[in-house]
Amino acid sequence: MTSISNSDAALSIDLQPPAESSPLVRKLGSLCLMTADEIEFLEGLQNNTVVIEAGADFVAEGDTRSTTFILIEGWAIRYTALSDGRRQILSFAVPGDILGLHINFNAQATYSAAAMNKLKLAAVDPRRILEIYQKYPILASGLSWCTAREFAILGDQAVRLGRLPARARLAHLLLELWYRLELIGKNEGRWLEMPMTQLDLADTLGLSLVHTNRSLAGLRRSGLIEVKKDYIKLLDIEALTELSEFNPDHLAEFSI
């Protein structure tokens, strides 16, 4: 099992960015040693903040105005809507995540994005992302890591949807979220924040609402999870991992 501890006190205590930093800076700061200059640039990128109300869309599939968003507070989803009203949620985004890191200039957004709860996000001109690659090599590696990680997350989503039965899909997703939130220090013990409804969960897992409910009940009755409003407790991470064949290495840290 990979350790996802956030700090290695003796070594890095002086090198971590200050505590009041943005989640993105904290996330990258726990992975690589950015210069003060780079941290300043990254914080400066996030000056232009926007607030989105829970449930609201802030990117619509087909949009031609391309903006990159850095998520500062709250949870968002990327999704695709079908003609009969059904949805497939592609992934969740949590604080520190970047939406639209790679943008097709002059092309259309290929998915929609919506706020799960109240959101604070920074709107960034995608040209400034390319600027990072030109001027800030450490940051560039960090963003490359973010990209590779997004790929791994979406790939894991495809594996869930294509090859896992319902309960395993659910367990797999819970573990993914648990490890991702662990990295940004948002888990409270084994309690995992779950701000979405069961319908959202169903649209993520490619299941019906009813069967999602029964799958949750199944894991609960097996003693693997405990459920309360907006939170799920992972009672047996090892068993959940085995059931779902989850590989935590896909979300592992890196170091330069």
Next chain:
Amino acid sequence: MTSISNSDAALSIDLQPPAESSPLVRKLGSLCLMTADEIEFLEGLQNNTVVIEAGADFVAEGDTRSTTFILIEGWAIRYTALSDGRRQILSFAVPGDILGLHINFNAQATYSAAAMNKLKLAAVDPRRILEIYQKYPILASGLSWCTAREFAILGDQAVRLGRLPARARLAHLLLELWYRLELIGKNEGRWLEMPMTQLDLADTLGLSLVHTNRSLAGLRRSGLIEVKKDYIKLLDIEALTELSEFNPDHLAEFSI
């Protein structure tokens, strides 16, 4: 419907890279106007070529030696294997595609990659990719476009697996491949090259082999496709598009 014509003769005849270029240069060349310098660099990247025999793996999930590969000839797959021997194929790669464009240095490969047929590919040090971002701005935009496109393709795969019934999944995939091959000029009329077995197809679509076969038969009997060894003819693209809710804009060109 988006036009994916390769050339706009009057305008671009002098600006297209020479015909003997690598598929990647031709692909990017049909989208943006690279300088001679940039084309030269991109070709130089591909000097170190490797040949892989049909069926062989060239990346294994968990590998820590990270290399970027540019596909020059043949088809490859990215896939994840499960413990009971089942697979989920995440995506197909065709000539001009890049595997491992964004790499976690010092981290593990999150998927395996294998050759569908005999492959010629260029092995590239991923550090040279970061170099592109620093030194060649047009190329950098081109790579950013490639990345966004890979995301869209994988997102579409998630939609297929999560929300489409079997025949629609198949139709959707056929259209994706058709548009992608159209861009690199590899379709012969309505005939689409399909070098994979039905088992590979099943592992892509998240279906059993038997049901994949029946879905193919279903589309054939509906008069939507015609099947022969290694090729499928798309007899009614409009009907296939409607059946599968395929959105060709996700694979559209861009221009700077």
Next chain:
DNA sequence: CGAGGAGTTGAAGCAGGTCAAGCGCTGTGG
């Protein structure tokens, strides 16, 4: 106090999985 969203549970139907058998190639070795 009533309405509407979120969750839960039961019952019935069906899309797709599994098991099994057989066909037609192609390649290989006696």
Next chain:
DNA sequence: CCACAGCGCTTGACCTGCTTCAACTCCTCG
């Protein structure tokens, strides 16, 4: 040159995990 092994494909029969439909409970908010 033939035999036979093996892979890819096809089809039939049966089974099951998941969907759909429907009803009911809670909780919250106006």
